[in-house]
Amino acid sequence: SLQAVIFDLDGVIADTAVVHRAAWEQLAHDIGAPFDEHIAERMKGVDRRGSLEILLERAPHAYSEREKRVLEDRKNSYYVAQIECFGPDQLLRGARSAVESVRDAGLRTGLASASRNAPLLLDRLGIAELFDYVVDASRITHSKPHPEIFLAAATGLGVAPETCLGVEDAAAGVDSILAAGMRAVGVGDATVLARAEDILVGIEAFDIQRYISGQPNDRE
Numbered sequence: 001s002l003q004a005v006i007f008d009l010d011g012v013i014a015d016t017a018v019v020h021r022a023a024w025e026q027l028a029h030d031i032g033a034p035f036d037e038h039i040a041e042r043m044k045g046v047d048r049r050g051s052l053e054i055l056l057e058r059a060p061h062a063y064s065e066r067e068k069r070v071l072e073d074r075k076n077s078y079y080v081a082q083i084e085c086f087g088p089d090q091l092l093r094g095a096r097s098a099v100e101s102v103r104d105a106g107l108r109t110g111l112a113s114a115s116r117n118a119p120l121l122l123d124r125l126g127i128a129e130l131f132d133y134v135v136d137a138s139r140i141t142h143s144k145p146h147p148e149i150f151l152a153a154a155t156g157l158g159v160a161p162e163t164c165l166g167v168e169d170a171a172a173g174v175d176s177i178l179a180a181g182m183r184a185v186g187v188g189d190a191t192v193l194a195r196a197e198d199i200l201v202g203i204e205a206f207d208i209q210r211y212i213s214g215q216p217n218d219r220e
């Protein structure tokens with residue numbers, strides 16, 4: 001039976017998917033690399049270096065390791081400049097009550113964010129105390145869609161992966177959840193997140209009772 005729900009942060013709890021995207025788009029512009037919807041979607045949920053590698057696939061020339069670090073730092077400075085003035089208003093609508101509903105149902109709550117800015121963001125949003133366990137992204141070696149981060153969350157919560165439900169807005173995230181042997185709920189675009197057992201238009205629509213009462217939804 002269901003023991004825990006593990007949430008992604010950017011684009012599920014916090015209104016930051018757009019901020020990451022804008023920062024990458026700015027960097028793409030800086031270096032003369034193309035940027036479009038498809039690239040943006042592929043980058044979602046993927047860690048900093050993985051995202052940079054996607055951007056550089058079509059860059060005008062190759063970059064050394066040292067240059068890549070400079071580019072990552074630049075993107076991060078664009079991102080952090082926005083996050084610094086964040087507060088509880090940047091929580092996505094319904095996010096706090098979704099996490100609280102899991103706790104009220106007697107289940108454990110975890111956070112599996114690939115972002116090294118997650119601790120800063122949780123603090124700014126004022127929701128750090130809602131999670132029983134937060135994965136430290138700096139200790140994860142394999143980016144989503146690898147299952148490592150969701151498995152680390154389950155271990156930290158002290159529960160078996162099969163008893164967990166993961167909630168994600170990115171295709172790479174849904175794949176990570178499924179590869180970890182967990183049930184997956186997608187938040188956002190149904191075509192992108194098609195492998196999830198259930199897809200919500202927003203976290204506001206999250207109803208924990210649907211998943212407790214058992215069987216994965218049959219979607220037509």
Ligand code: BG6
Nearest residue numbers: 010020045047048114115116117
């Ligand atoms: C993920 C975001 O949560 O974190 C990605 O979906 C981002 O867009 C990744 O690239 C890494 O974030 P950071 O803050 O460590 O650069």
Ligand code: MG
Nearest residue numbers: 008010011169
């Ligand atoms: Mg996300």
